[in-house]
Amino acid sequence: MTEGTFIKVGMADLNMGESGAILKTTGLGSCVGLTLFDPQLRIGGMAHIMLPSSDIAREGQLNIAKYADTAVPELLKRMMSKGAVTRRLVAKMAGGAQMFAFMGGTDTMRIGPRNVEATKQMLEHYHIAVVAEDTGGNYGRTVELNTDNGVFSIRSVQHGVKEI
Amino acid sequence: MSLFKNDADFKMDVLREVGNIGAGNAATALSTLLNKPVDMAVPTVSLLPFEAIAERVGGSEAVVIAIFLRVEGDAPGNMFFIINREPARRILQGLLGFNAAENDDYSELELSALNEIGNILAGSYLSSLADFTGLRMSPTVPSLAVDMAGAILSYGMLQFGTMGDDALLIDTTFLEGQQEAEGHFFLIPDPESFDKLFRALGVPI
Numbered sequence: 001m002t003e004g005t006f007i008k009v010g011m012a013d014l015n016m017g018e019s020g021a022i023l024k025t026t027g028l029g030s031c032v033g034l035t036l037f038d039p040q041l042r043i044g045g046m047a048h049i050m051l052p053s054s055d056i057a058r059e060g061q062l063n064i065a066k067y068a069d070t071a072v073p074e075l076l077k078r079m080m081s082k083g084a085v086t087r088r089l090v091a092k093m094a095g096g097a098q099m100f101a102f103m104g105g106t107d108t109m110r111i112g113p114r115n116v117e118a119t120k121q122m123l124e125h126y127h128i129a130v131v132a133e134d135t136g137g138n139y140g141r142t143v144e145l146n147t148d149n150g151v152f153s154i155r156s157v158q159h160g161v162k163e164i
Numbered sequence: 165m166s167l168f169k170n171d172a173d174f175k176m177d178v179l180r181e182v183g184n185i186g187a188g189n190a191a192t193a194l195s196t197l198l199n200k201p202v203d204m205a206v207p208t209v210s211l212l213p214f215e216a217i218a219e220r221v222g223g224s225e226a227v228v229i230a231i232f233l234r235v236e237g238d239a240p241g242n243m244f245f246i247i248n249r250e251p252a253r254r255i256l257q258g259l260l261g262f263n264a265a266e267n268d269d270y271s272e273l274e275l276s277a278l279n280e281i282g283n284i285l286a287g288s289y290l291s292s293l294a295d296f297t298g299l300r301m302s303p304t305v306p307s308l309a310v311d312m313a314g315a316i317l318s319y320g321m322l323q324f325g326t327m328g329d330d331a332l333l334i335d336t337t338f339l340e341g342q343q344e345a346e347g348h349f350f351l352i353p354d355p356e357s358f359d360k361l362f363r364a365l366g367v368p369i
Contacts, residue, residue, distance in 0.1 A: 012325070012329055026223075026314055027314020029312075030319065050325050051322070051326065058326050059326065063329055099309050099315060100309060140312035140314065141312075142225055
């Protein structure tokens with residue numbers, strides 16, 4: 001995984017990268033793109049979280065990358081197996097938008113903010129600080145994490161590219 | 165993953181017919197609005213991984229105009245009318261005489277007109293489906309977004325999300341004359357709705 005290599009993280013998926021590889025996930029709407037970065041080892045992880053809690057899962061084989069409550073511990077476990085240390089980890093996240101303004105606002109339509117809340121709760125549980133985020137709003141995002149320097153860049157149709 | 169235990173092929177055929185009837189009526193409505201013929205391709209019915217659904221309209225990051233609404237009633241689901249940017253311009257021009265903007269800066273009026281078109285088409289899709297099945301199906305107020313396809317379509321996959329990593333999509337492509345695809349009608353019934361649809365149509369479950 002050399003510098004500048006792109007590692008794509010699909011929807012309801014998670015992955016890791018190191019040595020300057022760039023983790024990327026596209027088209028986040030209500031989903032949350034969470035990244036963890038160990039600046040000392042320059043290891044990064046990314047999860048594309050779709051739903052807040054696996055309590056509602058009815059699938060046979062649980063896709064743990066899909067739910068905030070299962071994706072965070074799994075990503076953490078994988079990073080630690082590579083030598084990352086929890087207290088060094090820096091979390092950045094984006095997404096959790098409300099793309100559509102529905103009248104009434106049912107629970108399903110509030111899924112974006114709920115994904116953000118659930119992800120933060122899990123991070124808090126592991127005492128990992130969210131140092132930067134670009135969440136909410138009503139627009140889609142594509143995000144990248146550069147595992148060389150931990151820079152998290154966010155691209156949207158309306159607002160172009162920004163780095164946090 | 166297979167959604168249906170028995171007669172899967174036959175059930176897919178039935179769902180294709182559901183798409184045919186609904187989208188056929190919507191195509192007629194669109195053709196009336198535009199005062200010119202609008203064709204549609206034979207609907208495709210497929211169980212697709214979430215990622216693959218956005219590929220149907222150019223990929224996760226492709227910017228599309230989408231009108232989204234929930235279907236409420238006996239067989240709930242998600243419906244999208246997705247229209248490419250160029251045909252959207254032509255529709256606005258043809259319908260309203262607007263000289264629509266070259267870029268993506270749609271005015272409030274243009275967006276509202278597109279939303280209303282989506283509303284009319286979705287209404288005709290659903291009312292024909294309700295007539296055909298005898299089920300109660302009504303659209304919510306539609307909502308429009310001009311954004312990345314992946315971000316938009318993920319809203320249609322939330323109900324399937326708790327079941328697995330695939331969703332069943334009934335996709336009908338609209339064509340205007342010999343031109344490229346104008347847009348798509350996506351119907352993604354909630355997983356619980358299939359039995360109700362089949363029962364209403366006399367298909368053994």
